[in-house]
Amino acid sequence: MVVVTAGVTARLFMRGYAMFLAQAGYEVTLVANDVSDISRALAEAGVAAFSLPMRRDPSPMQDVRSLGRMISLMRRIRPDAVIYATPKASLLASIAARLVRVPVRIYELWGIRFETASGAARRIFRGIEQTIAASSTAILANSASLADQAIRLGITKAGRIEVPASGSSHGVDSGHFSPAAPRPALDVDTARFLEQYAGTTIGYIGRLHPDKGVETLLEAAALVREDGLEVRVVLVGGDEGLDIRNERRFPVHRTGEAGDVRPYLAEFDILVLMSLREGFPNVVLEAAAMEVPAIVSDATGCVDSVIPGVTGVVVPVGDVAGLREALKAVATDPTWARQMGIAARGRAVEAFEPRVVWAALEQHLRAQLNRVGERKNYRG
Structure with missing residues (x-):
């Protein structure tokens, strides 16, 4: 299961990775606030899509309802791994996955929101990041300086956070973003x-x-x-x-x-x-x-x-x-x-070709799943 907060994030950042995982043989469900606009394309690629209401900003009552729905969805799907990014989705998915005892819980850290905050907001968002990190079995930062900062700010400890390949959340399509590619006229x-x-x-x-x-x-x-x-x-x-x-x-x-x-x-x-x-x-x-x-x-x-x-x-x-x-x-x-x-x-x-970034992320996912399998075999 791959979870992000906003539908636009699912469309721009996670749709390709979900499809890549499906092509690699995984059964994948992509979850976001609203995935209706990409559900057909995902289905054609063998990826299930589920819209689960989530709000980006703090909303205690709505967040409790969203958490309940997340737990229910995970109990129904029984994923072997949950991958989550963006603050609200990561908070809800990490807690739900831990409660449901999903064995592999991967936090893709794309930034530290409280880095430029102060006062109560800084303390609250720092607590959220620490909760997500503590509920995760692995943390993947999308840059080396971000990983260093996460350690420096007390979100996690050295040894619990890695940077796949050269970083980035999803790379860049150099065929689409190319001086030679057709593009719309300037306004x-x-x-x-x-x-x-x-x-x-x-x-x-x-x-x-x-x-x-x-x-x-x-x-x-x-x-x-x-x-x-x-x-x-x-x-x-x-x-x-x-x-x-x-x-x-x-x-x-x-x-x-x-x-x-x-x-x-x-x-x-x-x-x-x-x-x-x-x-x-x-x-x-x-x-x-x-x-x-x-x-x-x-x-x-x-x-x-x-x-x-x-x-x-x-x-x-x-x-x-x-x-x-x-x-x-x-x-x-x-x-x-x-x-x-x-x-x-x-x-x-x-x-930074997308498939290079996705392959590095998938390699980490596979390693996490293999460790779980080895522990199960060891315990009999």
């Missing part, structure tokens, strides 16, 4: 913006949230323009409470949410992600596959997503001056930027 407003303003295109893709470091990006880009270099910024993503100010009035364009980010990546000279925390940023892999290098912060998860000086640049979290210099280096040396982009795609193809 009219963005095309008009790019025609109006010349210069190096600095891009950001993701939630417009304070944790994402967008303000650091805008401040550094404005300084680069004041240094006499022509740069323009394109922000792709939905607004999540970030008050974006452009007091210097340099060229900044917001596209809103995008179903397909490839038309924007194709226009970027550099992707910037100055996030305060990540697990392993998928957008950096998608940019890499499109031959776009990245400037990232040295925050958890981000630091693993590039090879400094080869596929991108790493700048300390919140370091406006450092980002300013990195952006100037890219803007004044397009040959170097191009070389990094080519190297980034090479790394994406070699280390």
Whole structure:
């Protein structure tokens, strides 16, 4: 059984892995809040799908009901292993699986939500992570820095957490994310913006949230323009409470949410992600596959997503001056930027193809199941 909270996460991150496991001979059930939009495709691949109401944010009454449904579902299916990711699904599935005595309980850790929290929220979310870890028989982090941080913050102990292959939750489809692949046309407003303003295109893709470091990006880009270099910024993503100010009035364009980010990546000279925390940023892999290098912060998860000086640049979290210099280096040396982009795609193809990531995860799953089998045989 594979469990995540949101249907969109099941569709984008776990559907391929569930199908991969089915092809490998496992009987697989994928569970999320709503899987109705992918249930037919899953069924055709031999994967059962089950919609189980779950809320992302804390909701005690709803969470108790969801836990009851999760326990009932596990008792009916009797899985040999449960794999779970995302905070709410992991909390419910880990507790239910432990109560039902599922022998293999694997927590795929994709980020630490309380890393940037404080006060009561930090204590609550830290307790949730510790509960999930204690209820799991194995923990798989999707980056080395995330594994280190989980140990440092007391979520788990060294020896209980591993990083399969090179990390990532599901890799990147380098055939889909490719400069040579057909893609939709750029939207009219963005095309008009790019025609109006010349210069190096600095891009950001993701939630417009304070944790994402967008303000650091805008401040550094404005300084680069004041240094006499022509740069323009394109922000792709939905607004999540970030008050974006452009007091210097340099060229900044917001596209809103995008179903397909490839038309924007194709226009970027550099992707910037100055996030305060990540697990392993998928957008950096998608940019890499499109031959776009990245400037990232040295925050958890981000630091693993590039090879400094080869596929991108790493700048300390919140370091406006450092980002300013990195952006100037890219803007004044397009040959170097191009070389990094080519190297980034090479790394994406070699280390982060989905089947490479899935095979590493399946190998770990198989090892866990084999250990259970060996214990049963030993006990007779």
